[in-house]
Every structure is written in structure tokens, then in C-alpha cells.
Amino acid sequence: MSLIKGETGEWEIVLGLEVHAQVISDAKLFSGAPTAFGADPNTQVSLVDAGMPGMLPVINAHCVEQAVRTGLGLNARINLRSVFDRKNYFFPDLPAGYQISQYKDPIVGEGTIEIDLPDGESRKVGIERVHLEQDAGKSLHDQHPSQTYVDLNRSGVALMEIVSKPDMRSADEAAAYLAKLRSIVRYLGTCDGNMDEGSMRCDVNVSVRRPGEALGTRCEIKNVNSIRFVKQAIEYEARRQVEIIEGGGKVEQETRRFDAGRGDTRSMRSKEDAHDYRYFPDPDLLPLVITQEYVDGIRGTLPELPDARKNRYIKEFGLSLYDAGVLIGEKETAEYFETVAKGRDAKQAANWVTGDLFGMLKRRGVAITESPVTAANLGKLLDLIADGTISGRIAKDLFLAMEETGKDPAVLVEERGLKQVTDTGPIEAAIKAVIDANPGQVAAYRAKPTLFGWFVGQVMKSTGGKANPKVVNELLRKALDS
Numbered sequence: 001m002s003l004i005k006g007e008t009g010e011w012e013i014v015l016g017l018e019v020h021a022q023v024i025s026d027a028k029l030f031s032g033a034p035t036a037f038g039a040d041p042n043t044q045v046s047l048v049d050a051g052m053p054g055m056l057p058v059i060n061a062h063c064v065e066q067a068v069r070t071g072l073g074l075n076a077r078i079n080l081r082s083v084f085d086r087k088n089y090f091f092p093d094l095p096a097g098y099q100i101s102q103y104k105d106p107i108v109g110e111g112t113i114e115i116d117l118p119d120g121e122s123r124k125v126g127i128e129r130v131h132l133e134q135d136a137g138k139s140l141h142d143q144h145p146s147q148t149y150v151d152l153n154r155s156g157v158a159l160m161e162i163v164s165k166p167d168m169r170s171a172d173e174a175a176a177y178l179a180k181l182r183s184i185v186r187y188l189g190t191c192d193g194n195m196d197e198g199s200m201r202c203d204v205n206v207s208v209r210r211p212g213e214a215l216g217t218r219c220e221i222k223n224v225n226s227i228r229f230v231k232q233a234i235e236y237e238a239r240r241q242v243e244i245i246e247g248g249g250k251v252e253q254e255t256r257r258f259d260a261g262r263g264d265t266r267s268m269r270s271k272e273d274a275h276d277y278r279y280f281p282d283p284d285l286l287p288l289v290i291t292q293e294y295v296d297g298i299r300g301t302l303p304e305l306p307d308a309r310k311n312r313y314i315k316e317f318g319l320s321l322y323d324a325g326v327l328i329g330e331k332e333t334a335e336y337f338e339t340v341a342k343g344r345d346a347k348q349a350a351n352w353v354t355g356d357l358f359g360m361l362k363r364r365g366v367a368i369t370e371s372p373v374t375a376a377n378l379g380k381l382l383d384l385i386a387d388g389t390i391s392g393r394i395a396k397d398l399f400l401a402m403e404e405t406g407k408d409p410a411v412l413v414e415e416r417g418l419k420q421v422t423d424t425g426p427i428e429a430a431i432k433a434v435i436d437a438n439p440g441q442v443a444a445y446r447a448k449p450t451l452f453g454w455f456v457g458q459v460m461k462s463t464g465g466k467a468n469p470k471v472v473n474e475l476l477r478k479a480l481d482s
Contacts, residue, residue: 015168017205018205078109115180204221206233206234219241309328372406373402394465431459434455
């Protein structure tokens, strides 16, 4: 928990997040229209999505399964009976004048997420509910100087609204929660988590209070589309509220938006309560009833999730909590690591993945799935180190060559003559040449043996780094001490 120091004392931030996660599905929640991202405007719209009179919604069974999978992945209660409601409000991009959502009877009830914090601590954040709803369309304000355009491609796309309890107390905790939630839904295959494409959006509820006092008045920051912006929005909004209260004012419950360019939040409208939406059960949809057998069948298909995989890496591979946490953050990274580590030194594999590989990916600005160095080839590189074919120093150069060419490391070793020298003859010759050329350093070494490392460096340099370091150390020490 982090406290804000104000003019009149310390304040505690209280945070809850509402995450809208777009369901991975080829069709929308209540129609058969496609859901592909990036299609031309208004080319993926059925009569149901357009709100045409007399059109009836038909539930997409795959979306229901995806919601149940998500609930199970969040250790949440699955409600065998849930109800779809009409949430009434009027936007240009909501053609029916209402959104089909769930209110009092959602498909998923309470659950928990365990988050790992930057200081190494872990804590649990409660999940209040997960409900299914259809997305609205999108208003485009930058296509014409005086008109707003409406694209209904997104209208009717299935969303899971994942609502946390107000259990978070800092921007870092909110960031860790959002990252963990994104990781879970990606592992489950229920949402791709691509915030930059809008398939995962976050509404942040922020309030402040004196430590131990009742909850303060909250403001909701709508549609924040990156973890970095979530942190910035929280930090700004909490400070704004503290300044209002300490200045003798009162925080008004309202909906605000985050301006990424300015780094501040701005008022949009007064915050609506549930009664403002005039919820009522959708008359075109019967209550959704599922069986425990159905839920158990989905449970049996769940993959190994991030927490279980992290604990396995610590227990099975002997990795630190930090390294295990880094490696399991993305499913693709974990799978890459396991390919590299299979049958090899797992700690060495982890060091290469989190060090050289991550550095290369960052430098090139690509995802691990686009890495020019495959997991299989990185594993082969470790094999070459283990069997003495190359030294650790040569391995670094070889990795760069693998990045440039995408080639098998064994092929590169042959092409570039990088095989480690283990024959004692050439190494003894290199040692003799270094000793003969540096009589002053030899005398200094005998007075101060810590200079041994200098001689090792000179021998390795003269052999182009190809000499076996262990052999060099043994022969060099023998030569210097004779």
C-alpha cells in the first residue's frame, strides 16, 4: 500500500477496476456477423447488430463457454442460472437504444486473482463478478471537420466485463492486477488482451480516504487502453481528489477520461447509477441455464495457468520467484523457455532467455513469436557450450550471428571456424608467447598473484577467444608457478 502525503496528512488510495475483455469468437454474441479486427467500416454488421426492428438475438454458445472458462480461470463461482438484461442509454453508436448485458444475475460470481508486486510481495484481489454483454459501435470524430461518423463493426461483439472488488491500494497494484488478468485470459484463449486494438479496455474507479476511514466518493476513468496509462491516470486522479478535499471542496461522483497527451483526467459527465440505466430482463432472451456437468467438462480442458506454472518452475527447475514470474507472464514466453530448458540446465536456460534473448527482442522491437533465434536453436547453442564445442564468450558472438542469419548454431560454428580449441599444444604455445612477451608482468604476478586474470585475458585474446578457459587456467597457472 502506498500513501499520498497531502498538506494535512496522509491519504490512502482505494481502487477497483472494470475490465472489458473482448471474447475470442468468430461470431458476435447474438448474431452470426464476423468479428475480425481491422475490417472496413460497417462491413461486419448484421441486422441484429444494426438494431433493426423485429430482429431477435440468438445466444452464441461459444461465447458462453468462453465466459465459463474465464470464470474457472479466476477461481470464481459459476452461476448455473444467469439472466440477460437491457441496459438503456442513448449513444449514436448504440442503434437499438439499449445494450444487452447482465445485471443482478451474471454468469460468473465472486473469485480471486493473486498478484505479484514489484517488492516481491504477493496479495489477493477479489473478483466481484464477470458478466457477458454486447459491445457498442464506435463513433469516429476525426473523419470530417464538422460531422461524426459511426462504425458498427464492433456493435454486438461479445464482451466479458470483469469487475474487481475495491481491494487495490496503489497504481503498482492496479498495474500488476491488469497484467495478471491479461496473462490469465491469454493462457485460457478467451481474450487476446491486445489493449492497443481495443480488445481489452479498462475503467478505473478511484477514491481516496484517510487510512482506516469509510470509503470516499469515487470517480470512474473510462476506457484506459494501456497499463502505463492506467498507472498515470490513477496517480493524477488520486492527487486531484486529495487537493480538492484539502482545499475544502467535495469530490463529485462522475465519469472522467484520461488525456494521455497531457497526463491528466477530465470530466465527461456525472456518474450514472444502476437506476439511471433502467435495467430490466430482456424479453427476447430466456434465462441462461447450464448444468454442473457442462461446467465440469470445461474445467477438464483448462490449460496450466500462470500461478501453477510459476510454482512448478520454482519447484521443478529451481528458479527464483522473480525469474519464474518473468517467464510465465506470457504463454508464448513460457513455451519458448520450456523448449530451451528441456533436458538442459534450466537456470542457464532462464538466464539466456531473460538476458540475451529479451535484450535482442527489445532492440529489434519484436515479439518472441517473431524471434529470429528459435527456441530449438537457442537450446542447441546451450548444448554446444555444455559439450565444450564453444566457450561462453564465443557463445555470445554466436548468438548475434544466429540473430543475423537465423541459422542453426552448429552450422555457424563450422562456417566461421568458431570451435573451441581444446588441444593443449596451441594453448601452451599461446601461453609461452604471452609469458615471453611480458617478463615484467610475470615478476609482478609472483609478487601479487591477483594479476593471474590479466594473463588469462591475454591468452584468450591471442587465441581469438577460442581456447577452452578451463584448460587455459590449468596450463597457465602451471607455467607461471614453475
